[in-house]
Amino acid sequence: MHLELRGITKRFGTFTANDSIDMVVEPGQIHAILGENGAGKSTLMNTLYGLYTPEEGEIVIDGVPHVFTGPGDAMNAGIGMVHQHFMLVPVFTVAENIVLGHEPVGRGLIDLKSARAMVRDTAALLGFDLDPDALIEDLPVGVQQRVEIVKALSRNAKLLILDEPTAVLTPQETDELIEIMRRLAQAGTSILFITHKLREIRAVSDAITVIRLGKVVGTASPQASETELASLMVGRSVSLGVDKAPAQPGETVLEVTNLVVRDDNGVAVLNDVSFSVSSGEILAVAGVQGNGQTELTEAILGIEKPTSGSISMGGERLESMGVRARLDSGLAYIPEDRSTDGIVSEFSIVENLVLDRIGAPPVSRGGALDMGFLRENATSLVKEFDVRTTSIDRPVGTLSGGNQQKVVLARELSRPLSLLVASQPTRGVDVGSIEFLHKRIVSERDNGAAVVIVSTELDEVLALGDRIAVMCGGRLVGIVPGGESRDVLGLMMTGMGVDEARVQASTHQTTLSQADELAVAEIHDAPIQDAPIEDSLDESSKDLS
Secondary structure, eight states: OOOEEEEEEEEETEEEEEEEEEEEOOOTOEEEEEEOTSSSSHHHHHTTTTOOSSSEEEEEETTTEEOOSSSHHHTTTEEEEOSSOOOOTTSBBHHHHHHTTTTOOOTTTHHHHHHHHHHHHHHHHHHHOTTSSSBBGGHHHHHHHHHHHHHHHTOOSSSEEEETTTTTTOHHHHHHHHHHHHHHHHHHHHEEEEESSSSHHHHOOEEEEEEEEEEEEEEEEESSSSHHHHHHTTTSOOOOSSSOOOOOOOOOOEEEEEEEEETSOOOEEEEEEEEEEETEEEEEEEOOOTTHHHHHHHHHHHHHHOOOOOOEEEEOOOOOOHHHHHHHHEEEESSSSSIIIIITTBHHHHHHHHHGGTTTTTTTTTEEOOOHHHHHHHHHHHHHTTOSSOOOTTTGGGGHHHHHHHHHHHHHHHSOOOOEEEETTTOOOOHHHHHHHHHHHHHHHHHHHHEEEEEHHHHHHHHHOOOOOOETEEEEEEEEEETTHHHHHHHTTOOOOOOOOHHHHHHHTTTTTTHHHHIIEEEEEEEOOOOOOOOOHHHHHHHOO
């Protein structure tokens, strides 16, 4: 399929999510769309898939303009989409999900035999091993994603949209997906690959379009360095590394012992978890989302009530303490969803910076808020944490995601603390803000705080962690030094023990042929020569920096 987008513009009220976007995707091409969260990538793909109707522009397929009034029109035109959050019915089988909406019928009944055969045939062409009768809820997320791909291709998709497809995958599953994408492209399927992960873009893409603030700011070569691509995303030079000295651990601050947390159905979402964190070190917790990390951080804060086990901070048991008492004892907490748990969108920046201190001096005096202190506090913290705003009286919900996160971080770090717990600290944050947030987290470590970071971004885990704890299925699989390999961490994220993961990762490496080693090195590790971005793009970056 030859796809051309001409001047696509999509608005939501006065907000322009996509602004006159032009793009061409060639047959059999893996075309990556790179941009930060909120850049307009998903809006553009939802428009192409018929979920949104553009105010301006046209979609041209093989030279013919198309107007889509819904996903059915897009599918009929040969476009399939695998959404970031899978569109599968958990209690249906693989076959039932794949034929849902276009079921084969025989004698007035759904022909499940034909459905199963179709699943096996399509999966075999892709090299998949799919059981048509398996329930979706029983499948790992990597296999569920394969079901989504088979579902799209079963409807004769000639162009496949993959929206942030690696967000819930382990590194090994990501590598498998990249190989699947290559096979599809070689067979002639065009692929639009939407992501903000630079490593993956360079590994698999044939062409790269960069979107910033709803506009195409240019194209780049897959051979461009990660630093070049990051600079294009934000419009200025950024540092992708985390500059930190070796940890100098002191006394134990946090002690978690045999912790068990059960959900409303009695299922153990945390199962016999034990670890400790010392002052002056960062423990990074890795794992695919949904393996107990949320419950762990909320148990430390006091939102989740453990069924058994204990949590101590500075030698003091926390089970009998409420959330406020834990915060007053020196615990700082950055929630994984700032919009729900970290800020009150309608409140001003001034108010959000003292949310967890209202009712006590110096925020309140004589039962009333001390507005003089609040404004001085906000002015100082906005400057210190580089919160980009026109006024401290602005509702915090009007700020960008990165600036909202800076407000949360500023509030939590503006008081004496001994323990910082940060869950997904840079989710939905632009590269420039990530650089700043990482520096502040490391600074807290260097000032003697114990730090627990929970992140599904393996690059972030590797960059920040002095030690790395891996979780799977509510259990702590193991704790390894910060320099552990990605392959070992990926295997541990599937539930494999530390020793077995190291052996298997080592065996895998030593059994690669020389040709395979050269190919992997070329993709992942070999030095990349400077590949200058197009001149127009350089000028655009200079203007915006």
